[in-house]
Structure formats: structure tokens, C-alpha cells
Amino acid sequence: MPKRLYRSFQALLLLGLCVFFASKAASGQLTYYINLRFVPLTIFGIILLAVLAQTLFTEIKRSRQSEQEDDHEHAPVSQTCGSCSCPC
Amino acid sequence: MQNTTSSPRLLSRTSIITISLVVLSLVVSSMLPAGFFALLWDRLNVFATVFLGIFVEAVPYLLLGTLASGLVEVFLDRDQMSRWISHRPVAAAVGGAFMGMIFPVCECGVVPLTRRLFNKGLPLSAGIAFLLAAPVLNPIVVLSTASAFGWGQMLLWRMGVSLIIAVVVGLVFSVEQNAANVLRPVLTSSHDHDHSLEANASFSEKMRRALLVTADEFFEMGRYLIIGAMLAAALQTFVPQSSLLAIGSGPVTSVLVMLALAILLSICSTVDAFVALGFLGTFSFGSVLSFLVFGPMVDIKSIIMYLQVFRRRSVAYIVAIPFLMSLLAGILFNYLQP
Amino acid sequence: MxxxxxxxxxxxxxxxxxxxxxxxxxxxxxxxGVRVTAALPERSLIGPLQKIKLTFSEAVDPVLTESLFSIQPKVDGTIEWLDVRTLQFVPVRPFEWGASYKLTLGPGILTQNGRALKNEQSWEWRVRDPLIVYLVAKDDQSTLWTVDMNGDSPNRISPEEVKIISFDVSADGEFIVFSSANSQGGIDLWRMSRTGGDASILLNCGLDRCTTPSIAPNGTRIAYSREAAGVGPGLPYGSPRVWVVDLQNAQTGPVYEDQQVLGYNPSWSPDSSKLISFDGLADQFHLFDFSNNAQILFPSNTGGTVTWSPDGTKFLFTDIEQSESGLVTRLRLADLSLNDTSTLLGSNDDRDYAYNSVAWSPVEDSVIVSLRNDEDQPAQIFWLFDPGLLDGIIIADQPGYTYNSPRWNSWGTALIFQQFKLRGEFKPEIGLWQHGFREPLTIAEGIMPHWLP
The missing domain is CATH 1.10.287 (Helix Hairpins)
Incomplete structure (x- = not known):
């Protein structure tokens, strides 16, 4: 799979996970799954997911600008991104 | 083999199979007792809740672990690693175990971090000891155990027994000179694509690279976390805890039950103390201690993740030795401490 | 190899x-030999009605085991076997406040196959000082606080972000259940330990409203009122029905299958076998007996506060009746052995005393009732009386104050209640009265006071 496409999938999934966690936190449903005292850690996770997604989006933009497409193979998208999208 | 010259058929093979399956499922469902689907739906809801519970709890720690891994990849080089870590077996194993006190990672985050440290030249014995000790000795787990059980015996024994197990397993692995016999090939070959940096790269460039490594690692380990969490949720849904607890009497069987629960529940080590506290009324000190020692080292999701880093035979040893040592510790406590 | x-x-x-x-x-x-562990709370301080659980390392013989079991000083209670290796001592009367108790299990044979407890084992405990838990509603927050009996050491125990609507405390004082609004517009039930900091959802009610939780005295079940959400957005909620959630398996369901049976303010009998609730549509109390699934009905016009006698054979409630001079309040007594009700207070009154809230002591024939002493004043006072003799004393009647919602402590020696000043700024206060007090103390500002044993 081309690297830029792979990164796009990654970025979208990270964003999806981020939105998933944020919506659970905003609706108060996080406490259905975890104890209240661990909510701050999940908030940290949400921020980190957003930062990672932003980094990947920037990376995609950079690679488009530099047009230095690196086509080395990553694991198939169905394996990594597919399984990681399960919770969403 | 497909016969390309066969005459045209009214229905394709796929359609016939689909229709047969639909008819079969209709026949089977009509034979099922009333309320079966309601019960199944109910169980699936429980499965989804348990799965999300494990996943939501573990993801922040996996992120922490992969972030640490990314930072190690970019900011730590092999020379520094070899300067800090002794290559003598005992010192390396003990050093590796104590290294766990620094990194705030649970059993989900420790796997990618250990893998990265192996890539940076961490000796096998140190890496294995770190892998097993870090989920228990790290500051977050120490604090959560203390807040559940107080700064007393349970905390001290948990840390002490975990440290001993980690060092022993580390020492066992120190006899292996060839890392390729222990680690999966992807680790022993070079996997430095695109993450390498010029020596004079700026800090922001290094951070960018670290975050890219973090994202890659998160996806790689995340899928095994999900598979592990699904397995654990399925087991919890269809093998009720009550049936395990019912057989958990006696000084040996109670420890075996708690070890089985540790694998089954797959609770993150940072929160397992609060769950264990609930068992203290029902189970003896030794049984609960074995749960607290073994759970962070081995559970369903961590076994799946170990299999991505280590060869199967190595994973068998990483599971079996801590299992037997935890069992021994639990039984000894049950006999010695009323 | x-x-x-x-x-x-x-x-x-x-x-x-x-x-x-x-x-x-x-x-x-x-x-x-056989080993045994006891489940005692931190520092061996327990609630007055706390059960003491012993867990054996293997299956033991109940008769042999009970013969080696003793508690000093002697205390009334029963031994229950939860399973073949778990014994539970259930106190019938509360452990004495401040006294030290020692449970001893002597050495001897415990199992049928001759396995024995090699050495004597003992555990000691003391009854902790009770606290008072209450709701503080201000600045768009509604949180639970605790305070000691001197009104000192106020401490918030529920999270600031969770707005609490109603709550109840378990009889052993180990946990609290409360209701709080969720993001869907419904009301969920939450559970929290006595020290707080660990509140978690007990029952996700979705769009429905689950309120007025009432914990069974044996701590195994919670009854609550549940109003089903309207069938569409903006449509009104259904009438309240009584539901029960089992704390052992989190299963919940309505007490009455008949959807026409409504109910709110559920109240458990002291032995947790019976549940009473008021059906405002049929103007009657519904009593459900969980031991035989029987229902008994007691007519009532208003379904006022219910309070049980210590032995659980009777209950009192306030009611309103039509008389020649108009509507008057009565204090009525329901007798379960006769399946009948009679008027305890009010039938011979020359005027309406506006009996309001009532509480029967958990240990003796002593009832506290709020009533209007002065016909020209809205203030309610507290009258403490013997239901057999109908003779009593006034215990709270400070001028300018009105009192209601009394609750006895586990020993029947002290009362907490709600009090308001009739003039000036609206400021609900919590009062405390103990035997020997000339007048009650004000210990905190808040509402819905409960004992936290």
C-alpha cells in the first residue's frame, strides 16, 4: 500500500478513536466502563490521539508537497486499520 | 479447480450456498427455545460492554507505552544503552527489573517499549525482566495498590514477589546468546525505515519522528490489544466468574482460580488492585497476592502481544515460569499466613 | 530428552x-489444617448492624463449626451459611456503640473428614462513630456531604460534576446509592462507598427516570421508582412504578407485572422480606412479600410516609380523611397479622394536628411524629410518644422553627431531622436530638439527612 494512503487511513482512524473517546467522555458514558478516578488519564489519551492524528495529517501534507513517495510496504490496511476500527 | 467450460447455471454457487444457509438458519431458529435470541442479544450486549471496558481502560496506557517507545527510538541510541545497562546476566536482569520503576506503563504499553529497547541493544535478560516487572513496579501501580490496600504487606509482597519472578525469568533467558532464538525475525533484522534521523536534527523534528513512531506502534500493538480484549470479553461473557469462584476453595485451588481469573479478566495492572480488593473477603491473602503478581505479567491480551515480539517457545517460558512461581508464592502464603 | x-x-x-x-x-x-479469614473493614471499625463474614479455606461442617464459634460480649444474632465455606454472623440487634467485640473460633475438628483448625483464632472490632450524610444543593451543584455528630469535619464525598437527586444509605453504612440525571434526560442509579471517591453507575436507566432508591436492610436489593420515558420525544413520562435491582447480579425488573399497579417511595420491612409502596391511582398501599410472592393491599387516601415497627409486623403512615369539619390528617396503624388498618392518632382530635412525618424507633415502641401544635401557626413540632400508651413528650419546638423528616439512629438513641426557620432567608438546616438533650442541636446546612452508621 502506498505510504500516503496508509498514513491517511491511520490519521482518520486516530481521529475516529479520538472522537469516540471524546464523545464517551462528554456524554458521561466513560464511567460505564471505567472508574471515575481514571477519567483524567483517558482525557490525556484523547489529547494524545488528537496530537497523533494532527502529526499524521501534517506528515501527509509534507509528503504531498515534497512528492517523495516512499512505497515501502506496511502491513495490509485490513489488518491494522481494520482491526483498530473495531471499537468505533 | 474452476471448470471454465461448464454450462451456464441459473444460480451461482455462492447464491446456492447463501440460500441454503438462510433456509438452514430459519429451520434451526424455529427449533430453538423461545427467548433464545433475546438471551443471545443480552449476552452480546454484555460482551460489547466488557470488551469496551477493557479497551477503554487499556488504550491510554498503550498510548503511554507507544509514546515512550517513540521517544526511546528517537532520543536514545545504542551507545547510550550499552553504557547504562550492564551485560553481566545477574546485573542486567536486576537492572532491567528496576528499570520498570521509571516507566509508567502497564502490560499493554510495556510490550512495544520493550521491543524498542531490544532494537536499541538492550540485553535479553534485562528486557525480559523489564517486561515482567514494569507493569507492577511502575509508580502508578504502586500508588494504586497502596490506595487499595494501604502501604502495608500486600504492596510490599506484590512488589517483592514480582521483582523475584522478573529477575528469575530474566536470568533464565540470559543463557541464550543468540537473540534470534528468542525474538521474532522482524526484531532481529533492521527495521529502521524512515525513522532514522540526521544527528543534527532539531528537537521539533525529533518529536515529529517520535510521534510517527508512536502512531505506527500504536496501530501495530493496538490490533493485538483488540484481539486480546475480544477474547477476554468473550470468555468473561460465556464463562461466568461465578462458576470459577464456586470451585475456588482450598489453599491450592483458590490460587489456581485466582490465576485463571487474572488471565481471564485481563485487567490493566494500574487498576487491578481495586478489583483484587473485592476478592479479599472471599479469597485468602495468598490467592489475592498471586492474582496481583501474575495478572500484570500474563493475561490474554498480553499473550497475544508477546507473540508478536517473541518466538512461541519463548512466550511459553514467559508464561509458564511466572505462572508456577506465582502459584508457589500463593500456596506458600496460604499455608504460612492464616 | x-x-x-x-x-x-x-x-x-x-x-x-x-x-x-x-x-x-x-x-x-x-x-x-483448615484456615479461616474474616472480612472486616479497615482498622476493624464496623457499623452497628454490619455482618461478620468468615471464609474457610475448604468446605466445613456447619454444626461442628458453629460449636466452636463465640462472640464476647454476647450479642443477639444468627449464623447464616452463604456457601459450604462461608459463614456470616448477622446481628439481630445493633452492636453497642463504642464497645469492643471479640469473635473467637476455638481449635477443633471442622470437616466431616476430620480436618481441624489447629490453633484458636480470634478477631476484634469496635463500632465506629456514626456520621450524618446529607445533600447540599447550591451553585448549580448537588453533592453529598458527611459530618460528625458534633457538626464538625464536614466532608464532600460525591463528585462535584454529579448532581444528586435522591439517595439512601445501606443499613451497615458501607455504601450509598443515589440517583443522578444522565445526558439522555433520564435518571440513573449510582453506587458509592461510605468514604466516596469511587462513585460508579449501578443502573443505567437510559431515557427512563429511576429515583428514590431504597436499600433493603440486608443489603442485597434496591427498590426504586421508575418512570418510563414517553413513547416519543417531548411526550410525557409514564407514571412511577416500583422496580427492584438485585445487587448480586445487577438484574432489574418491576415488582408488579401488572402495569396498572403504580408506586413510589418504596420502603422495606426490617427483615427485607416485604416491600411497601403507594399506588396513587388506586389509593392504596401495595405490600409485596418476597418470601411467598403474596400481595396485600391497605387503603390510604394520600400514602404518606411509612415507618415500620422494629419486629416488622406493623407499620405506621399518615393519611388524610374527610370529616364533618373538612379534611383532617390521621396517623394510621397497619397490622400485618390482621391485614387491617386502624387510626392511632387523630380519631378523637378536636382539631386537625396536621400529622406529617413519622419514624418508629428501630429498637423499641417509641414513635416520633411531626405535628402542628398551635392551630394558628404553620410550624410543626416533634412529639415523641409510646404507640401503646399514646403518651409522650415534645422534643423540638423552638419558636420560629418547623421540623420534619426524622430518622432514628441504629440504637434508637438519637434523631436527625430537617429543620427550617419560618422567617428570613430560606436556609434548610439539619438538626440532631439525643436522649438527655433539652433541645436539638443544629449540625449542618443541607437537606435529606440520613445516618451513615
Missing amino acids: KFRSSLDSIAITVIAFLAVVIGLVILFSGQA
């Missing part, structure tokens, strides 16, 4: 060694 590498040989040797050691330990320590 042929090993592939030195790692295999060492690892398998270690595994074999550990297996042998485990085998030897099991073999030789079989002589150690």
Missing part, C-alpha cells in the same frame, strides 16, 4: 524444579 538450546534446557529445568517444589509444598503442608 533433547533440548534445542541451552535456554530450553535451563527453562525446562526451572519449570520442572518449580513443579516438584509445588508438589512437595502441597504434600507436606496438608498437615497445616
Whole structure:
């Protein structure tokens, strides 16, 4: 799979996970799954997911600008991104 | 083999199979007792809740672990690693175990971090000891155990027994000179694509690279976390805890039950103390201690993740030795401490 | 055996060694005898009605075990067997406040096959000082606080972000259940330990409203009122029905299958076998007996506060009746042995005393009721009386104050209640009265006071 496409999938999934966690936190449903005292850690996770997604989006933009497409193979998208999208 | 010259058929093979399956499922469902689907739906809801519970709890720690891994990849080089870590077996194993006190990672985050440290030249014995000790000795787990059980015996024994197990397993692995016999090939070959940096790269460039490594690692380990969490949720849904607890009497069987629960529940080590506290009324000190020692080292999701880093035979040893040592510790406590 | 590498040989040797050691330990320590652990809270301070649980390391014989069991000083209670290796002592009367108790299990044979407890084991505990838990509603927050009986050390125990609507405290004082609004517009039930900081959802009610939780005295079930959400957005909620959630398996369901049976403010009998609730549509109390699934109906016009006698054979409630001079309040007594009700207070009154809230002491025939002493004043006072003799004393009647919602402590020696000043700024206060007090103390500002034993 081309690297830029792979990164796009990654970025979208990270964003999806981020939105998933944020919506659970905003609706108060996080406490259905975890104890209240661990909510701050999940908030940290949400921020980190957003930062990672932003980094990947920037990376995609950079690679488009530099047009230095690196086509080395990553694991198939169905394996990594597919399984990681399960919770969403 | 497909016969390309066969005459045209009214229905394709796929359609016939689909229709047969639909008819079969209709026949089977009509034979099922009333309320079966309601019960199944109910169980699936429980499965989804348990799965999300494990996943939501573990993801922040996996992120922490992969972030640490990314930072190690970019900011730590092999020379520094070899300067800090002794290559003598005992010192390396003990050093590796104590290294766990620094990194705030649970059993989900420790796997990618250990893998990265192996890539940076961490000796096998140190890496294995770190892998097993870090989920228990790290500051977050120490604090959560203390807040559940107080700064007393349970905390001290948990840390002490975990440290001993980690060092022993580390020492066992120190006899292996060839890392390729222990680690999966992807680790022993070079996997430095695109993450390498010029020596004079700026800090922001290094951070960018670290975050890219973090994202890659998160996806790689995340899928095994999900598979592990699904397995654990399925087991919890269809093998009720009550049936395990019912057989958990006696000084040996109670420890075996708690070890089985540790694998089954797959609770993150940072929160397992609060769950264990609930068992203290029902189970003896030794049984609960074995749960607290073994759970962070081995559970369903961590076994799946170990299999991505280590060869199967190595994973068998990483599971079996801590299992037997935890069992021994639990039984000894049950006999010695009323 | 042929090993592939030195790692295999060492690892398998270690595994074999550990297996042998485990085998030897099991073999030789079989002589150690039966072991037993007790579940006691931190620092061995317990609530007055707390159950004491002993867990044995293996299945034991109940008769042999009970013969070795003793508590000093003597205390009334029963021994229950939760399973073949778990014994539970349930106090019938509360442990004495401040006294130290010692449970001893003497050495002796405990199992049918002759396995014994080798050495005497004992556990000691003391009854902790009760606290008072109450709701503080201000600044768009509604949180639970605790305070001691001197009104000192106020401490918030529920999270600021969770707005609490109603709550109840378990009889052993170990946990609290409360209702709080969720993001869907419904109301959920939450559970929290006595010290707080660990609130978690007990029952996700979705769009429905689950309120007025009432914990069974044995701590196994919670009854609550549930109003089903309207069938569409903006449509009104259904009438309240009484539901029960089982704390052992989190299963919940309505008490009455008949959807026409409504109910709110559920109240448990002291032995947790019966549940009473008021059906405002049929103008009657519904009593459900969980021991035989029987229902008994008691007519009432208004379904006022219910309070049970200590032995659970009677209950009191306030009611309103039509008389020649108009509507008057009565204090009525329902007798379960007769399946009948009678008027305890009010039938011979020359005027309406506006009996309002009532509480029967948990240990003796002593009832506190709020009533209007002065016909021209809205203030309610507290009258403490013997329901057999109908003779009593006024215990709270400070001028300018009105009192209601009294609750006895576990020993029937002290009362907490709600009090308001009739003039000036609206400021709900919590009052405390103890035997020997000339007048009540004000201990905090808040509402819905409950004891936290």
C-alpha cells in the first residue's frame, strides 16, 4: 500500500478513536466502563490521539508537497486499520 | 479447480450456498427455545460492554507505552544503552527489573517499549525482566495498590514477589546468546525505515519522528490489544466468574482460580488492585497476592502481544515460569499466613 | 530428552524444579489444617448492624463449626451459611456503640473428614462513630456531604460534576446509592462507598427516570421508582412504578407485572422480606412479600410516609380523611397479622394536628411524629410518644422553627431531622436530638439527612 494512503487511513482512524473517546467522555458514558478516578488519564489519551492524528495529517501534507513517495510496504490496511476500527 | 467450460447455471454457487444457509438458519431458529435470541442479544450486549471496558481502560496506557517507545527510538541510541545497562546476566536482569520503576506503563504499553529497547541493544535478560516487572513496579501501580490496600504487606509482597519472578525469568533467558532464538525475525533484522534521523536534527523534528513512531506502534500493538480484549470479553461473557469462584476453595485451588481469573479478566495492572480488593473477603491473602503478581505479567491480551515480539517457545517460558512461581508464592502464603 | 538450546534446557529445568517444589509444598503442608479469614473493614471499625463474614479455606461442617464459634460480649444474632465455606454472623440487634467485640473460633475438628483448625483464632472490632450524610444543593451543584455528630469535619464525598437527586444509605453504612440525571434526560442509579471517591453507575436507566432508591436492610436489593420515558420525544413520562435491582447480579425488573399497579417511595420491612409502596391511582398501599410472592393491599387516601415497627409486623403512615369539619390528617396503624388498618392518632382530635412525618424507633415502641401544635401557626413540632400508651413528650419546638423528616439512629438513641426557620432567608438546616438533650442541636446546612452508621 502506498505510504500516503496508509498514513491517511491511520490519521482518520486516530481521529475516529479520538472522537469516540471524546464523545464517551462528554456524554458521561466513560464511567460505564471505567472508574471515575481514571477519567483524567483517558482525557490525556484523547489529547494524545488528537496530537497523533494532527502529526499524521501534517506528515501527509509534507509528503504531498515534497512528492517523495516512499512505497515501502506496511502491513495490509485490513489488518491494522481494520482491526483498530473495531471499537468505533 | 474452476471448470471454465461448464454450462451456464441459473444460480451461482455462492447464491446456492447463501440460500441454503438462510433456509438452514430459519429451520434451526424455529427449533430453538423461545427467548433464545433475546438471551443471545443480552449476552452480546454484555460482551460489547466488557470488551469496551477493557479497551477503554487499556488504550491510554498503550498510548503511554507507544509514546515512550517513540521517544526511546528517537532520543536514545545504542551507545547510550550499552553504557547504562550492564551485560553481566545477574546485573542486567536486576537492572532491567528496576528499570520498570521509571516507566509508567502497564502490560499493554510495556510490550512495544520493550521491543524498542531490544532494537536499541538492550540485553535479553534485562528486557525480559523489564517486561515482567514494569507493569507492577511502575509508580502508578504502586500508588494504586497502596490506595487499595494501604502501604502495608500486600504492596510490599506484590512488589517483592514480582521483582523475584522478573529477575528469575530474566536470568533464565540470559543463557541464550543468540537473540534470534528468542525474538521474532522482524526484531532481529533492521527495521529502521524512515525513522532514522540526521544527528543534527532539531528537537521539533525529533518529536515529529517520535510521534510517527508512536502512531505506527500504536496501530501495530493496538490490533493485538483488540484481539486480546475480544477474547477476554468473550470468555468473561460465556464463562461466568461465578462458576470459577464456586470451585475456588482450598489453599491450592483458590490460587489456581485466582490465576485463571487474572488471565481471564485481563485487567490493566494500574487498576487491578481495586478489583483484587473485592476478592479479599472471599479469597485468602495468598490467592489475592498471586492474582496481583501474575495478572500484570500474563493475561490474554498480553499473550497475544508477546507473540508478536517473541518466538512461541519463548512466550511459553514467559508464561509458564511466572505462572508456577506465582502459584508457589500463593500456596506458600496460604499455608504460612492464616 | 533433547533440548534445542541451552535456554530450553535451563527453562525446562526451572519449570520442572518449580513443579516438584509445588508438589512437595502441597504434600507436606496438608498437615497445616483448615484456615479461616474474616472480612472486616479497615482498622476493624464496623457499623452497628454490619455482618461478620468468615471464609474457610475448604468446605466445613456447619454444626461442628458453629460449636466452636463465640462472640464476647454476647450479642443477639444468627449464623447464616452463604456457601459450604462461608459463614456470616448477622446481628439481630445493633452492636453497642463504642464497645469492643471479640469473635473467637476455638481449635477443633471442622470437616466431616476430620480436618481441624489447629490453633484458636480470634478477631476484634469496635463500632465506629456514626456520621450524618446529607445533600447540599447550591451553585448549580448537588453533592453529598458527611459530618460528625458534633457538626464538625464536614466532608464532600460525591463528585462535584454529579448532581444528586435522591439517595439512601445501606443499613451497615458501607455504601450509598443515589440517583443522578444522565445526558439522555433520564435518571440513573449510582453506587458509592461510605468514604466516596469511587462513585460508579449501578443502573443505567437510559431515557427512563429511576429515583428514590431504597436499600433493603440486608443489603442485597434496591427498590426504586421508575418512570418510563414517553413513547416519543417531548411526550410525557409514564407514571412511577416500583422496580427492584438485585445487587448480586445487577438484574432489574418491576415488582408488579401488572402495569396498572403504580408506586413510589418504596420502603422495606426490617427483615427485607416485604416491600411497601403507594399506588396513587388506586389509593392504596401495595405490600409485596418476597418470601411467598403474596400481595396485600391497605387503603390510604394520600400514602404518606411509612415507618415500620422494629419486629416488622406493623407499620405506621399518615393519611388524610374527610370529616364533618373538612379534611383532617390521621396517623394510621397497619397490622400485618390482621391485614387491617386502624387510626392511632387523630380519631378523637378536636382539631386537625396536621400529622406529617413519622419514624418508629428501630429498637423499641417509641414513635416520633411531626405535628402542628398551635392551630394558628404553620410550624410543626416533634412529639415523641409510646404507640401503646399514646403518651409522650415534645422534643423540638423552638419558636420560629418547623421540623420534619426524622430518622432514628441504629440504637434508637438519637434523631436527625430537617429543620427550617419560618422567617428570613430560606436556609434548610439539619438538626440532631439525643436522649438527655433539652433541645436539638443544629449540625449542618443541607437537606435529606440520613445516618451513615
